[in-house]
Amino acid sequence: MMNTITSSKVPVVELPSGEVLSLKVIDIVGKKKGPMCYLQASVHGAEHQGNAVIYQLLKYLEKNEIAGSIRLVPMANPIALNNKIGTYTHGRFNSNTGDNWNRLYHDFTKDNDQVLEFAKKYLGYDELDIDKQYKLLLSKLIEDKKNENSNYGIDRNGHVNILLQELAHNADYVLDLHTGPVATRYLYVPEYLEEKCADLQFPHNLIIPNNFAGAMDEASFMPWINLQRAFKELGRDYDIAFEAYTVELGSEERISLEEAQLDLRHILHYLFLRGIVTEEDNPITTTIKKCKLKDYKTYYAPRGALYEYMVQPGQAVKKGEVLAVALNFENHFKEEEIKIELRANQDCIVINHYPSSSVPSGAELFQVMESIY
Numbered sequence: 535m536m537n538t539i540t541s542s543k544v545p546v547v548e549l550p551s552g553e554v555l556s557l558k559v560i561d562i563v564g565k566k567k568g569p570m571c572y573l574q575a576s577v578h579g580a581e582h583q584g585n586a587v588i589y590q591l592l593k594y595l596e597k598n599e600i601a602g603s604i605r606l607v608p609m610a611n612p613i614a615l616n617n618k619i620g621t622y623t624h625g626r627f628n629s630n631t632g633d634n635w636n637r638l639y640h641d642f643t644k645d646n647d648q649v650l651e652f653a654k655k656y657l658g659y660d661e662l663d664i665d666k667q668y669k670l671l672l673s674k675l676i677e678d679k680k681n682e683n684s685n686y687g688i689d690r691n692g693h694v695n696i697l698l699q700e701l702a703h704n705a706d707y708v709l710d711l712h713t714g715p716v717a718t719r720y721l722y723v724p725e726y727l728e729e730k731c732a733d734l735q736f737p738h739n740l741i742i743p744n745n746f747a748g749a750m751d752e753a754s755f756m757p758w759i760n761l762q763r764a765f766k767e768l769g770r771d772y773d774i775a776f777e778a779y780t781v782e783l784g785s786e787e788r789i790s791l792e793e794a795q796l797d798l799r800h801i802l803h804y805l806f807l808r809g810i811v812t813e814e815d816n817p818i819t820t821t822i823k824k825c826k827l828k829d830y831k832t833y834y835a836p837r838g839a840l841y842e843y844m845v846q847p848g849q850a851v852k853k854g855e856v857l858a859v860a861l862n863f864e865n866h867f868k869e870e871e872i873k874i875e876l877r878a879n880q881d882c883i884v885i886n887h888y889p890s891s892s893v894p895s896g897a898e899l900f901q902v903m904e905s906i907y
């Protein structure tokens with residue numbers, strides 16, 4: 535007998551015309567017991583490649599048995615995905631409120647007495663029991679959050695986010711699939727997972743603090759960090775088994791099924807090492823480079839101009855090399871050169887650049903890794 539595959543829909547919003555936008559949830563359950571992995575894509579509506587990877591993963595799961603379960607939520611933000619302006623998807627910000635969709639998740643365990651009470655109650659229990667019981671508490675806290683002020687209606691800003699947190703709360707591993715603007719492949723890795731992140735074999739890894747700033751990965755791992763802190767206060771060292779990563783799969787506004795095959799190999803390798811995928815023929819290996827978030831530098835455009843990007847995402851660049859050339863015709867009237875150059879301050883690896891050539895001063899032109907180890 536193969537895996538059991540079921541699908542369901544979760545309504546997100548009713549449009550003024552009466553149509554309802556929904557989340558599409560696909561659950562794959564193996565015959566054997568095992569952990570649960572949760573994957574979602576396109577919370578930023580222009581970031582499509584994760585859906586191509588979910589498609590390839592689903593094809594794989596139709597033919598290959600797993601242990602445990604996998605929950606897939608492609609097109610995880612239908613509001614953002616459908617938000618077109620001309621040919622572009624305006625998918626990063628809620629067009630009603632201006633909020634970044636990946637800063638709208640909820641942190642309901644910070645300074646929460648119920649977490650401390652839980653830690654006291656389960657102080658002497660083994661970690662498997664703790665993890666199981668804690669997920670029940672998380673489910674209750676999410677339910678409480680959803681019901682807050684519900685007599686006065688539901689605030690649409692952040693509603694899809696709490697629905698996604700609810701869908702993910704039972705998972706042992708959460709992979710939030712994103713892309714950059716014009717970008718290479720990279721991971722956001724919380725400090726506590728720095729030793730484990732190599733299991734995804736991503737070439738570029740940004741190590742972020744174990745803090746909450748509103749993103750899905752943080753919203754998923756912070757309950758476990760907060761539990762660990764509560765146990766620490768009580769004198770117990772608790773090992774966090776839970777993992778969450780933001781997985782950046784190249785550039786926005788495109789998909790490639792061929793690249794998705796390669797992306798899938800990273801994910802299958804990870805799932806194999808976590809005991810969900812049961813066989814692996816062709817393990818992937820990559821040279822892994824890391825830097826701390828403080829060394830992930832943004833070059834803000836020094837001038838408004840039309841820019842030609844002279845380096846590609848993923849490329850290693852030496853200090854002093856030209857990153858971009860740009861044209862500004864105002865220079866002509868000041869007896870300056872129309873063509874200007876931007877050079878690298880330090881040796882770095884280019885992670886992403888602005889998707890358009892037309893750039894105002896102060897825009898995020900490049901993001902690069904420095905002090906790489």
Ligand SMILES: [Zn+2]
Pocket residue numbers: 578581636712713
């Ligand atoms: Zn994103």
